[in-house]
Amino acid sequence: MTARALINVPPKAKRGEIIGIKSLISHEMETGFRPDATGQPIPRNIIKEFVCTYNGVEVFRAEFFPAMSANPFVSFTTVANESGTITMTWTGDNGFFATESVAITVE
Amino acid sequence: MIAWMPVWRIVAAAAIVCATYPAIAEIPMSERKSGYEFMGPDSRAMQDEDTANPGMLSVLDGEALWKRKAGAAGKSCADCHSDARTSMKGVAARYPAFSPAVNRPVNLEQRINMCRTDRQQAKPFPYESKDLLSLATFVGRQSRGQPISVADDENTRPFIDNGRAAFTRRQGQLNLSCAQCHDDNWSGRLAGSPITQAQPTGYPIYRLEWQSVGSLQRRLRNCLTGLRAESPALGAPQLVDLELYLMWRARGMPMETPAVRP
Structure with a gap:
């Protein structure tokens, strides 16, 4: 099953306003340090990088590590300058890739 | 290991706390929290x-399963129950409910699996499997805000x-x-x-x-x-x-x- 993401971006904002952006993605974030029922280590499977772009311009980037929780939640702010698209991408182990886009109207 | 230590300490503390208090009756209705x-x-x-609650990811998975056809009967949950927002409203608040088929109460997960085996003619989901929990969470979500009302x-x-x-x-x-x-x-x-x-x-x-x-x-x-x-x-x-x-x-x-x- 593909990853599910929940995004919270205000659909409308005033020019110059500071807006909050919240994202939640389903991912087990397996640390690589746990053994399975037979004692074999479970291979690491985490998201390694999260990037947010606003009309193609990078506004936020985060590196993720094994100690982060499953289903990582990221909240940050940016300044609403123009109408357009806010895109978030998550990349990780085993070729994991997910992307979500939301539109924002700036008045 | 980390998860186990506090449990050990909690139960040890419980033994001490509980030994020193006299037993009192059920919690009065007005004091329930x-x-x-x-x-x-x-x-x-x-x-x-909802966009910060990770349980909602499970609700979304459950919604997809609700619409997916399964089993020899080739039916989805939605084929019988249609829109869960109306058909499942308040249902989870009534579970566990008495089932005449087994002559005892069944919980929501068991009821979902009864539907799976009897109506969809599919294999039941194992307990605590992602699919069963997703469906139960999705059905449960339709009762949010509804008062709990199991049959008495x-x-x-x-x-x-x-x-x-x-x-x-x-x-x-x-x-x-x-x-x-x-x-x-x-x-x-x-x-x-x-x-x-x-x-x-x-x-x-x-x-x-x-x-x-x-x-x-x-x-x-x-x-x-x-x-x-x-x-x-x-x-x-x-x-x-x-x-x-x-x-x-x-x-x-x-x-x-x-x-x-x-």
């Missing part, structure tokens, strides 16, 4: 906002009484009953964590300690392990009776599924 009210502001905010009639009463007996029976190496903590000492703390009233208002819950959603039975088995008592298998009648009693005890309280708990 959901586990939500024992949480800090961060955890509350996480539950309150001649069919269910013997099983409610069974559940109450299990709740008040001392068990395990620590020789404690559920009631000694959750009825008698719910305003206290154990190893820094609040003792709650064990009101099952938001199951399946997203438990931060688990890093996933889990059922009420999983939570009950946690407590039993803490008492160093023998845990019945998932789906065992004793656990369903205990679930039924706890839901009866929380009657009238609003459903919160999917709740977030620490």
Whole structure:
């Protein structure tokens, strides 16, 4: 099953306003340090990088590590300058890739 | 290992706390509180906002499963029950419910699996599997805000009484009953964590300690392990009776599924 993401971006904002952006993605974030029922280590499977772009311009980037929780939640702010698209991408182990886009109207 | 240490300390502390207080009766209706009210502001905010509540990921998975055809009958849940937002509203608030087919109460997960085997002619989902929890969370979500209202009639009463007996029976190496903590000492703390009233208002819950959603039975088995008592298998009648009693005890309280708990 593909990853599910929940995004919270205000659909409308005033020019110059500071807006909050919240994202939640389903991912087990397996640390690589746990053994399975037979004692074999479970291979690491985490998201390694999260990037947010606003009309193609990078506004936020985060590196993720094994100690982060499953289903990582990221909240940050940016300044609403123009109408357009806010895109978030998550990349990780085993070729994991997910992307979500939301539109924002700036008045 | 990290997860086990606090449990060990909690149960040791429980033995000390509970030994010093006299037993009191069931919690008066007006003093009942959901586990939500024992949480800090961060955890509350996480539950309150659908885009921050990780349980909602499970609801989305459940919604996809609701519409997917399965089994030899080639039917989806939606083929019979159509739009869950109307057909499933308030349903989870009435479970566990008496099933004439098995002549005893069944919980929501068991009811979903009965539909799977009888109507869809598909294999039942294993307990605590992602698919079963997703469907239960999705169905439970449709009852959010609805008052808990399990049947209290001649069919269910013997099983409610069974559940109450299990709740008040001392068990395990620590020789404690559920009631000694959750009825008698719910305003206290154990190893820094609040003792709650064990009101099952938001199951399946997203438990931060688990890093996933889990059922009420999983939570009950946690407590039993803490008492160093023998845990019945998932789906065992004793656990369903205990679930039924706890839901009866929380009657009238609003459903919160999917709740977030620490």
